Structures are given as C-alpha cells and as structure tokens.
Amino acid sequence: MKVSLKDLMTMAKPAAELRLKALCKIWEAKPINCFQCMRCTSGCTSLKLLELKPHEIVDLVKFGFIDELLASDIIWTCATCLKCKERCPQKASPYDLIMALRNVTVEQEAKVPEFYMNTVSQILETGLMQNVQKITTRTMEPLDREKLGLPKIALAGNKFKECLMKALGGA
Amino acid sequence: MHVAVFWGCRILTEHYAYEMSVREVMPRLGVDLVDLKSTTCCGDPIKSVSDFAVTFLSARILAEAGKTGLTDLLVPCNRCHLTLSETKYRLDRDVETLEKVEALLGEEGLKYPDELRIWHTIDLLHDAVNLKEIAEKVKIPLDGFKLATHPGCQIIRPSEIGRADESEMPKKLDELVKALGAETVDYSEKLDCCGAALLATHQETALSLAGTKIKALLGYDVEGLVVSCPECHLMYDARQEAASTAVGGKLKLPVFYYTQLLGVALGVEHKTLGLDLNQSPVRELLQKKLGK
Ligand code: SF4
Ligand code: SF4
Numbered sequence: 001m002k003v004s005l006k007d008l009m010t011m012a013k014p015a016a017e018l019r020l021k022a023l024c025k026i027w028e029a030k031p032i033n034c035f036q037c038m039r040c041t042s043g044c045t046s047l048k049l050l051e052l053k054p055h056e057i058v059d060l061v062k063f064g065f066i067d068e069l070l071a072s073d074i075i076w077t078c079a080t081c082l083k084c085k086e087r088c089p090q091k092a093s094p095y096d097l098i099m100a101l102r103n104v105t106v107e108q109e110a111k112v113p114e115f116y117m118n119t120v121s122q123i124l125e126t127g128l129m130q131n132v133q134k135i136t137t138r139t140m141e142p143l144d145r146e147k148l149g150l151p152k153i154a155l156a157g158n159k160f161k162e163c164l165m166k167a168l169g170g171a
Numbered sequence: 172m173h174v175a176v177f178w179g180c181r182i183l184t185e186h187y188a189y190e191m192s193v194r195e196v197m198p199r200l201g202v203d204l205v206d207l208k209s210t211t212c213c214g215d216p217i218k219s220v221s222d223f224a225v226t227f228l229s230a231r232i233l234a235e236a237g238k239t240g241l242t243d244l245l246v247p248c249n250r251c252h253l254t255l256s257e258t259k260y261r262l263d264r265d266v267e268t269l270e271k272v273e274a275l276l277g278e279e280g281l282k283y284p285d286e287l288r289i290w291h292t293i294d295l296l297h298d299a300v301n302l303k304e305i306a307e308k309v310k311i312p313l314d315g316f317k318l319a320t321h322p323g324c325q326i327i328r329p330s331e332i333g334r335a336d337e338s339e340m341p342k343k344l345d346e347l348v349k350a351l352g353a354e355t356v357d358y359s360e361k362l363d364c365c366g367a368a369l370l371a372t373h374q375e376t377a378l379s380l381a382g383t384k385i386k387a388l389l390g391y392d393v394e395g396l397v398v399s400c401p402e403c404h405l406m407y408d409a410r411q412e413a414a415s416t417a418v419g420g421k422l423k424l425p426v427f428y429y430t431q432l433l434g435v436a437l438g439v440e441h442k443t444l445g446l447d448l449n450q451s452p453v454r455e456l457l458q459k460k461l462g463k
Contacts, residue, residue: 023222026265045364049376076372079380080218081364082253082328086338102219112219115371119216123228127211129180135187137447138454143187148445150190153183156209156279160231163275167227168220171271 016066016104023100027093034058034092040084050077054084054094061097070110075101124164127156172299174290175239176204177232179251179401180212186401188445192430193247193292195439200300200308204245207235213251214258223271229258230272230283237284243299247292247430249400252335253325256289260332291326292430293399294335297343302350310438312352316460319356319393320344320429321384321407323400324364347429348397351436360387367402370410375417381406382418395425395456397432404428408451425453435461 024031038055046052052074060069069075078098085095106112119129132153136142145152174197182190197204214228232255236244246252262269262283273283296305322344326335336343339362345355366380385407388396398404406414408426415422426449434444435457446453457463 026222026261026268045366045380046369046376049379050369050373076219077369077376079364079366079377080368081324083324083362083364086328086330099218099222103222106220113372116217116219120220120224123212123217128184129212129216130184132183133185135185135448138450139447141447143448145187148187148191149443150187150194151206154207154209156211159279160209160211163231163278164224164227167224167275170221170223171227171275 016070016108017064019104019107020061020066020100023103024097027096027100028091029093029096029100030091031058031061031097033090034062034088035090037089039087039089040092040094043083043087045079045081045083046077052077054098057097057101058092058094061101066101066104069101070105070108073111075105076113120168124161127160128153172201172243173203173205173241174243174245174295175207175236175241176245176247177207177210177213177236177251177255179246179248180216181250181401182248183210186404188431188448189247189401189404189428191443191445192428192434193245195443196430196434196437197245199437199439200296200304202245202295202300205239205241207232208238209235213254215250215254218254223268225254226258226261226268227272227275229255230262230276231279231281233259233287234276234281234283236287237282242284242286243288243290245290245292245295247399248402249291249323249325250402252289252291256332256334259287259289291335291399293322293326293343293347296429296433297347302346305347305433306350309351309436311436311461313432313436313460314352316353316456317356317392317394318348318353318397319358319361319388319391319395320348320397321361321365321403323398323403324362325400344397344399344429348432351432353432356391356393358387358391358393360384365403365406367406370406377406378410378414378417381410382414382416382420382422385411385414385422385424386418386420389422389424393424395427395453397427397429399429408449411451423452425449425456426451427453
C-alpha cells in the first residue's frame with residue numbers, strides 16, 4: 001500500500017491544544033509567563049507591513065483561542081528573524097509559538113500556504129528543497145555547476161525517502 | 172585544519188558564487204574542506220510543517236558530518252547553520268527525541284555523532300583562522316573601500332543556543348572586512364532583516380524590507396554591502412532591482428559575499444570567485460577602486 005504524504009501528516013490528529021502544549025515543551029517556550037511588555041512587538045520585522053503583533057499571539061494562546069489562530073493568516077506573516085525570541089524577558093518566545101501553531105495547522109489540515117507543502121514534496125523526491133537552477137551572468141551567459149567547475153552533488157539513496165516519510169508521520 | 176562542509180540546498184542549487192569563493196579562499200588560509208558523502212536538505216524550509224521531520228533532517232546531516240571522522244563542520248548558509256545548531260542543542264539535551272532520531276538514522280546506517288563543532292564562515296575565519304593571519308595574507312588591500320556589513324538574523328540569534336556572533340552588537344564581519352584594509356560604516360538599520368523568508372508567500376513585503384535597507388545604506392554613502400548568507404545575498408543582489416521598485420526608487424548598490432572580497436584581497440582571479448554571477452554592480456566598484 002502506498003501511503004501518501006497527506007495520509008502521513010494527518011494520521012494522528014490530537015486536539016490542537018494538546019499538540020501545541022507538547023510542541024511548546026520541546027522548545028521550552030513559556031507563553032504562560034508573558035506579562036505583555038510588548039518588547040517582542042516593538043522590534044518585530046513584520047509589524048509595520050503585515051501588522052503582526054507577537055505579544056497578541058502569545059496572549060491569544062494563553063487564553064485558549066487556538067482554533068482562531070490556526071484559521072487565521074496572521075501566523076504565516078512571521079519573517080523568522082528571531083528578534084522576539086532573543087529579546088523576550090520571560091522566555092515566552094513568540095517565534096517558537098508561531099512555528100508550533102503552523103505545525104498544528106498542518107496536522108489539522110487547515111489553511112497552509114501551498115509553498116510549504118510543495119517544498120515537502122520536493123525534498124521527498126530529490127532530497128533537496130529545489131532542483132538545480134541554471135543561472136546566467138550579468139552578460140546573460142548561461143552557466144551550470146559543471147561549467148563553473150563545481151563538483152557533482154552527492155544525493156542520498158532511496159532509503160532516505162522512506163525515513164523522511166516516517167519522520168513526517170511523527171516516526 | 173580539516174573541516175567537513177555542508178553547503179545546504181540553496182548554495183548547491185543556486186548560489187554558486189558563495190560556494191566557489193569559499194572553495195577558493197579556505198585552503199589558502201590553511202582550511203581544507205571535506206565534502207559530505209551524501210547531502211540532503213537541513214530541514215529549514217519545512218520548519219512550518221513538521222518539527223520532528225526537521226530534527227530528523229538536520230540530525231541526518233550531523234551524522235553524515237560525523238561519518239567523515241572530523242569533529243569540525245562548516246555550514247556557510249545562515250539558515251542551515253541555525254537549523255543544525257538548534258537540532259544539536261536539542262538532541263544533546265533531549266534523550267527521548269534523540270532515541271527516536273537514532274532509530275531512523277540507523278536505517279540508513281548513520282549514527283548521531285558524539286562530538287561535533289558547527290562553524291559558520293564568519294566565526295571560522297574570525298576565531299579559528301584569525302584576523303592577523305588573514306591580514307598578513309592580503310596581497311591587494313582594499314584601501315579606500317567604504318563598506319557596510321549585514322550579518323543576517325540567523326547566525327546571531329537566539330544566543331542561548333550559541334551563535335556565530337553577538338546578538339545585539341555583532342562585530343565579527345566588520346572586523347573581517349577591516350582586516351582586508353577596507354573601512355566599515357556603523358548604521359542603525361544593521362540588524363534589520365532582509366525579508367527572504369517572506370519572499371514565497373508575501374513577495375511585496377519581502378521586497379520592501381530589502382529595498383528599505385538598500386535605500387538607507389545609500390543614504391550613508393556606502394559603496395558596497397557585505398553579506399555571508401545566500402538568502403540575504405539573493406534579496407540584496409539578485410532581487411535588488413525588484414526591491415528598489417518596491418520602494419519606488421532606482422537603487423544601485425554592489426553586494427558581495429565576504430568570501431568574494433576576501434578572495435579579491437588574497438589575489439584570487441575574479442572569475443573563480445563567481446564575481447560574474449553577482450547581479451549588482453560589483454565589477455564596476457572593483458574596477459573603480461582597484462583598476463581591475
Ligand atoms: S512574549 Fe515576551 S516580549 Fe512579548 S510581550 Fe510577552 S513577555 Fe514581553
Ligand atoms: S520572529 Fe517573527 S514574530 Fe518574532 S520578531 Fe521576527 S518576524 Fe516578528
């Protein structure tokens with residue numbers, strides 16, 4: 001029987017809240033300690049242009065509005081700059097929380113930007129996140145690794161794919 | 172010093188100038204690079220999808236690195252460097268996850284290494300090779316170059332897991348640039364993010380972030396920007412035109428990988444440093460300053 005990527009990702013569907021708690025434990029993120037000082041938001045890369053306010057995400061999680069967050073676009077606006085994680089005095093780490101929320105969204109088969117799932121398929125297929133790109137110089141001369149004198153890429157064998165499938169299913 | 176090297180997908184499949192320049196400069200400074208026997212993604216691009224899959228993918232790379240028998244691993248991409256460092260930090264502490272990961276690695280005949288130090292280009296050059304050694308090997312000093320550096324987010328944060336430089340006042344890249352004879356400019360937007368992680372899903376925002384920084388830099392009369400990450404380079408170099416358009420300007424700023432400039436100063440032929448591949452006007456600046 002061939003198990004599809006989608007089957008794997010959705011085989012186990014524990015309650016969102018439980019799953020989020022488990023993920024927070026792994027990352028040692030402590031939303032409960034947040035005292036709303038807003039240091040995270042004041043330095044957030046995505047505040048101005050995408051109106052991401054990390055302190056609000058932490059607050060919503062604290063008060064149990066998890067399903068609302070999973071359904072919202074806002075968790076996909078983080079630029080992954082890690083400033084909030086670095087600067088939070090309470091180790092609440094909005095960044096880790098946002099990543100955990102994204103993971104749970106995938107598990108719940110909710111709204112995930114296509115790009116991320118396409119990347120998973122690509123890695124499963126070739127081991128790498130994208131195919132080798134042909135590039136051109138500023139004078140439009142087409143070049144590839146060989147022409148540039150770079151060695152062949154040593155890819156992984158078939159066994160790798162099997163292991164990654166298992167890892168995606170939570171192994 | 173022999174060092175295993177993990178390039179990561181982005182460098183191997185697209186950002187060839189970084190790979191070329193690292194391969195050129197390292198042996199000249201006494202660092203011999205050993206490629207991994209098999210390479211796969213570090214997991215960074217799917218952090219949003221599955222935490223455990225990311226841990227498996229990066230542990231796999233650490234295991235491949237261990238297989239070389241070496242205890243030092245160079246990871247020139249900022250994002251790969253973060254992901255591998257995060258996984259190492261976790262697996263060195265979380266026995267339960269380590270056991271799960273080791274079971275999977277075992278299926279490919281791999282083993283999580285007991286000892287491995289993860290380096291980035293910047294701390295390897297700054298701390299292991301050192302500034303004095305670099306300055307002594309400079310054949311063509313970059314006198315009169317007024318440059319700015321962009322360290323990038325992921326090699327300086329989060330400091331609790333150990334990063335390549337200090338989180339709020341990173342200085343290694345500046346010191347490395349100065350070791351080549353150039354001047355560097357301090358600027359208040361230095362820690363601003365390049366926006367690369369948003370490029371696929373929020374393109375306009377990503378380009379505005381990059382464009383805003385380029386605009387600010389030109390305001391300081393900077394002649395060139397120095398980076399050390401393929402993603403930052405993509406945003407400021409290959410996407411420079413689109414980034415300028417996003418902020419309503421016609422901006423032109425030469426953008427180099429540090430290892431390209433280092434190669435120039437060491438007297439390496441420009442072609443083998445991939446300088447033809449930069450889309451920003453790097454050749455013009457070198458021509459103006461060095462006459463070649
Ligand atoms: S997450 Fe941290 S930085 Fe943000 S408001 Fe809460 S305590 Fe402050
Ligand atoms: S990691 Fe995300 S949420 Fe945190 S400061 Fe950066 S963009 Fe904002």
